[in-house]
Amino acid sequence: MTEDRYARIYALAEPYWQTRSNELHVPESYALARELLDEHPEADPDVVLPAILLHDVGYLVVPQEDLLKGLAGAAKGWEPDITRRHEVQGAALAGEILAEVGWDPARTRLIQEIVDGHDSREHALGIEDELVKDADKLWRYTESAVRICHDWMELSPDAYMDWVQSEIDAWLFTATARTLARRELAHSRAALAAEPVR
Template sequence: MRYELEADYLPLWKAAQTYQDKRNDKGHAFIVTAYASFIAARENCAATVVIPAAILHDIGWSAVSLEDRMSIFRSDTPKEQKMQARVVHQEQGVLLAKELLEKVQYDTALIPVILEIISQHDSRKGFISNNEGAMRDADKLWRYDEYGFMSDYLNGTGAIADQIKVLEQYIDTEHFFCFESSRQLAKDLLVKLKAKYLP
């Protein structure tokens, strides 16, 4: 996928840069933003909400200890511990995102909506709007994109075949993807992963 960040969002991108990709997942913010921009255009969402939410969604990891950040990827970390780390990165993310959006003088009418998306992007059941769904679908598509898939694999402790199996199970889980078009894209990406990484 080719993507160039729209010029309007460059100030925000630059302001957020030092807080990005803190889970040994270089490129996460950019790739999620690329998918978010693509989905927003395809599903007629508000790019002015979806793109900043995507840029800022994971900056809160920068305020979480390295051990807690990386424990998310380990299969031996208790579920509750993983959820606690996720909650903290969401809470810290909202605080930091507010600061950065105000710093770049982003449209004040849009800030609460963007912060609402960030506040539960990894923990909310179901979707509150198409804008929120677009951002969260983009975050999930990272796992199916070959680059994100390999990044997650290298951070984890499991076998590549098991990781593919988990992704396959998620695809048809209710409320995993907001848009049918995102689910279809994940399926297409999974076909490519299987062809390349399964014997």
């Protein structure tokens, strides 16, 4: 699952992934973040990897009926209030979990800042923030995201894939992520053609 260094954070974060398909999204984004880090040795993995594990933990503390409201508005973009609340709650919870494992305080503060703006802040604070934002959005190109998210967006799988393809340059900061997005999307298109959504 993950090497020891991040295993405790992973284990403490995982219970908070049980909503909005985050139990698939977060581990898959975590794997994509590791691929991004392979190409970006200048980025600090002790910021990027905890941040991606913790970035969406705030969703579980947003009440269920409000989440549904968020999903209903998804076709027009994520409902801004839900987006903001899961960031603020997530940053607080990330601070508690990182304190519990004794993570470095300076890194913890940066991780909290990254979590706090991972959806709402359009610019990135630095390379670590860029890689977290990219790993988060890269999931949208994966087969599991296509099978799940086309419904959220009220689009057919093909229309969903065309849409995310058209946003590659707008959503992703690094050339590495753009390459991975194209790879994932090619895989998704082949997988969906072989086994269409019923």
